[in-house]
Amino acid sequence: SKPCSVVRTVTVSAAQMLDKARSKPSLDTRVVLTGRSGCGKSFLLLQLVQNCILNGWIVVYIPRAKKLVDSSTPYEYDLRTQTYLQPAFSLQTLQRLLAANQAKLTMLATQKKHSFEKREVPFGTNLVDLIGIAVKEPPLAPVILETLMTELSTQTKHPVLFAVDDFQALYCRTAYRDPHFVPIRPFHLSLPRMIMEYASGKKSFAKGAFVGAITTSDTQYKLPSELKDALDLPHEHFKTPYDKRSRTLMGYTTGLKALHVPEQLSLVEAASLYEVWKDDKALISSLHDEAFLSKYTESSGNARDFVWKGLLATFDS
Amino acid sequence: MVHILGVNLRESHVARYALTSFYGIGHHTAHRLCARLQIHDKCKMKDLSPYQVTALASFLSSPSTSVTPPRYPLASSDFIPPSPNKSTQDLQSEFAALKAAQDQRKQKRARHSRASQQAASDPLKDLKIESELRRMIRENIGHQRMIGSYVGKRHAMHLPVRGQNTQSNAKTAKKLNQLDRY
Numbered sequence: 443s444k445p446c447s448v449v450r451t452v453t454v455s456a457a458q459m460l461d462k463a464r465s466k467p468s469l470d471t472r473v474v475l476t477g478r479s480g481c482g483k484s485f486l487l488l489q490l491v492q493n494c495i496l497n498g499w500i501v502v503y504i505p506r507a508k509k510l511v512d513s514s515t516p517y518e519y520d521l522r523t524q525t526y527l528q529p530a531f532s533l534q535t536l537q538r539l540l541a542a543n544q545a546k547l548t549m550l551a552t553q554k555k556h557s558f559e560k561r562e563v564p565f566g567t568n569l570v571d572l573i574g575i576a577v578k579e580p581p582l583a584p585v586i587l588e589t590l591m592t593e594l595s596t597q598t599k600h601p602v603l604f605a606v607d608d609f610q611a612l613y614c615r616t617a618y619r620d621p622h623f624v625p626i627r628p629f630h631l632s633l634p635r636m637i638m639e640y641a642s643g644k645k646s647f648a649k650g651a652f653v654g655a656i657t658t659s660d661t662q663y664k665l666p667s668e669l670k671d672a673l674d675l676p677h678e679h680f681k682t683p684y685d686k687r688s689r690t691l692m693g694y695t696t697g698l699k700a701l702h703v704p705e706q707l708s709l710v711e712a713a714s715l716y717e718v719w720k721d722d723k724a725l726i727s728s729l730h731d732e733a734f735l736s737k738y739t740e741s742s743g744n745a746r747d748f749v750w751k752g753l754l755a756t757f758d759s
Numbered sequence: 760m761v762h763i764l765g766v767n768l769r770e771s772h773v774a775r776y777a778l779t780s781f782y783g784i785g786h787h788t789a790h791r792l793c794a795r796l797q798i799h800d801k802c803k804m805k806d807l808s809p810y811q812v813t814a815l816a817s818f819l820s821s822p823s824t825s826v827t828p829p830r831y832p833l834a835s836s837d838f839i840p841p842s843p844n845k846s847t848q849d850l851q852s853e854f855a856a857l858k859a860a861q862d863q864r865k866q867k868r869a870r871h872s873r874a875s876q877q878a879a880s881d882p883l884k885d886l887k888i889e890s891e892l893r894r895m896i897r898e899n900i901g902h903q904r905m906i907g908s909y910v911g912k913r914h915a916m917h918l919p920v921r922g923q924n925t926q927s928n929a930k931t932a933k934k935l936n937q938l939d940r941y
Contacts, residue, residue, distance in 0.1 A: 513800035521850045522841060524834035557844040585843050619794035621828040630833045644836075690836050 443722050448715045450482070452703055453489050459701075460490060463651040464499075464601045469643045469697075471651035474609055474673055477703035479658040480746030484607050486703055487655040494603045499650070500543045500594060504535065507608040508663055510633050513617035517631065520584070526618065527632045533576060533583035535633070536590070540573045546600050547573070553596055556589050558582065569593060584632055591636065595647045602650035604640050609654030611663035612637055613691055629690055638694040654698075668692050673700035706743025715745075719753055727756055761804045763816045764889070770805035774798050781819065783888035791883055792818070795828070822886040829858060893941035904938055914938055 463471035475483040491503050509515065515531040540547065547569040556563040561582065563572060569590060576586035594602050606612075612634045618626040628634040639645040640652050656665060668687055670677055672695035707715070716734045719725050727733075737752030761768045768777040775798070778789040793800070795818070796811050807815075818825050831854070834840070841850075887895055904911030913920040919932040 516797075516799055516802065516806075518797055519831055521831065521847070521854060522843070522845060524832050524838060524840070557842075559844060559846060589843075617800060619790075621795045621797065622830060623791050623794045627833075629836065635834075693836050 443718075446718060447485050447489055448707070448711050448718075449489070450486075450704075450711050451708065452482075452701075453486060456486060456490055456701065457493050460494060460603070460651055460653075461497075465649060468595075468602070468604070468640065468647040468650040468652050472641055472643060472697055473651070473653050473699050473701045474669075475653065475655040475703055476673055476675060476700045477658075478705045478744070480744045481703045481705050482707075482745040483655040483703050484657070485745070487605055487607055487653060490653060491603065491605050494601075495542065498546070498600060499603045500546050500600045501603045501605060502535070502539055502591075502594075503542070503603075503605045504637070505607050507606050507634070507637065508611040508657075508660065510631065510637075511611050511614065511616040511618070511628055511663070517618055517626075519620075520632070523632065525630050525632050525635055526620075526626055527584040529581060529583050531633055532587045533580050536573045536576050536583060536587055539590070540570065544570060550593070550597055550599060552589075552593055558585055563589070588632075588636070591645075595645060598648045600649075602647040604637070604647070604650070604652045606637055606641075606652075606654045608657050608660070608663070609641075610656040610665045610669055611660070613666045613669050613695070614663045627688075627690070629694060641698060642694045643697045644694075666691070668695055669698075672696070672698050675700065707738075707745050707748060708743075709738070712738050712743065712748060715748070716753070725753065725756060761807065761812060763812065764819050768804050770803065772804055773800075774802045774804050774807060775800055777804050778815075781888050783886070783892040788883075788886060795883060818883075819888060822888070823884055825884065827881045827884070829854075832857070897939065897941055900938060900940055914940070 459471070459473070475486055477483055491501050494501050504510075510528065510531060515528050517526045517528050519525075520527045550569045552563060552565060552567045552569070552572065555565045561575065561579075563575070572586060572590060572593075576583040612628050614628070616626055616628050616631065616634075618631065620626050629638060636645075640647075641654060656669070657663070658665065665675070667677065667685060668691045669675075671687070671692070713734065716725075716737075720729060725733075733756070737748060737756075741747035741752045761770060764781075766780060768780065775789050775793050776786075778784050778792055779786060784792070792798075792815070793802075796814050798807065798811060900911070900914050902911075904915060910920050914936050915938055917933050917936050918925060919929050920936065923929065923932070
């Protein structure tokens with residue numbers, strides 16, 4: 443059957459929060475989904491993205507922000523912005539934006555004339571054509587993405603949702619190095635800098651919201667202390683005045699609010715998930731509620747453990 | 760297959776590890792080289808642009824005469840970039856003027872201060888690879904022999920140089936330690 447997810451109480455409350463944010467600038471709604479490993483943050487983000495697309499929002503979704511900082515995409519220094527551009531990832535983001543929001547983008551046009559070094563985009567150019575320029579000339583992708591985001595932040599026809607998964611990776615040390623072998627900070631890379639500017643409110647959509655989701659199970663990009671302070675999350679060790687914090691990174695965490703995803707699936711939610719598997723005829727040996735309750739108890743309600751270690755483990759016999 | 764300085768590097772190999780196939784380039788030097796040419800860690804040889812390949816070849820042909828890139832400015836958190844229609848030439852001339860002013864200030868400081876200021880050394884300039892490196896090793900061994908040192912004598916006798924056991928286990932030394940090594 444088709445991929446599906448369970449609608450939880452937290453899904454409904456988050457969707458209602460986004461409905462209220464629909465008519466307000468994104469400065470007022472900058473949320474980060476937090477919670478235990480496996481409690482359903484990425485899935486909740488996916489549900490919110492899907493809900494927003496169906497309700498007429500324009501969605502900019504980055505499913506793995508880790509790819510921006512782990513030195514897996516080309517980078518080059520740009521003297522104008524004094525940052526390192528990521529042309530390949532910018533082009534990919536534009537193509538994904540187009541694929542997800544084509545119908546809405548055709549209704550929008552540029553509100554002013556843009557002139558790049560060798561190209562000019564006249565007033566009133568359709569945003570789909572703007573993305574088409576980047577597809578034809580890939581080196582222009584970072585500038586076109588910057589221009590597109592500026593246009594989307596000024597228009598008020600459709601609210602814009604900026605959704606980023608693996609959000610904590612943007613605040614960690616990157617794997618990139620400059621020509622003098624000095625590590626490049628995330629705010630000196632064009633895309634992470636743009637995401638952090640929208641997250642911290644330095645830039646804002648006229649109507650929309652910013653939602654990020656952290657990943658707690660990545661050991662290379664652990665939740666940094668600047669984010670823990672901003673989101674009021676517990677620290678591993680006792681906080682001392684000697685713990686180093688980057689002032690610039692702290693400046694990029696201002697105004698972020700944590701939305702805590704419940705650690706446990708409620709019994710009703712877990713039961714509906716179980717029913718999906720049962721109706722799909724995926725469970726042969728465990729069709730009774732004793733099996734369901736035993737798996738639920740073993741995983742202590744944790745969504746990932748319930749599916750991976752609970753339901754999938756029934757296949758081994 | 761990408762040809763650089765006569766060495767054939769397979770296109771499917773990651774650039775950072777393909778560079779270690781040169782004699783004299785290990786993992787750390789390869790990492791530094793890739794950073795110098797802005798090649799990301801997971802870049803394969805086939806993804807290198809022609810400019811990067813020629814830059815790599817020209818660097819490796821003579822690392823000592825290579826130009827150290829200038830330290831470009833990095834945006835502060837409240838930096839607002841100029842509009843995209845500003846020409847590259849204008850930006851570069853502004854940067855050149857800024858750099859000239861910085862160099863002037865440095866020279867002024869160096870003249871007034873008594874202690875001689877050493878410029879930060881570029882480790883890639885001292886890089887020696889392939890034939891140059893082999894020649895340097897041969898010359899070093901020849902020099903040790905010429906001055907009549909213990910190290911030179913051990914090389915001549917095909918025996919271990921650094922105080923290892925010879926009662927047993929000197930097989931590698933007997934095979935490789937020579938005056939005309941490489």
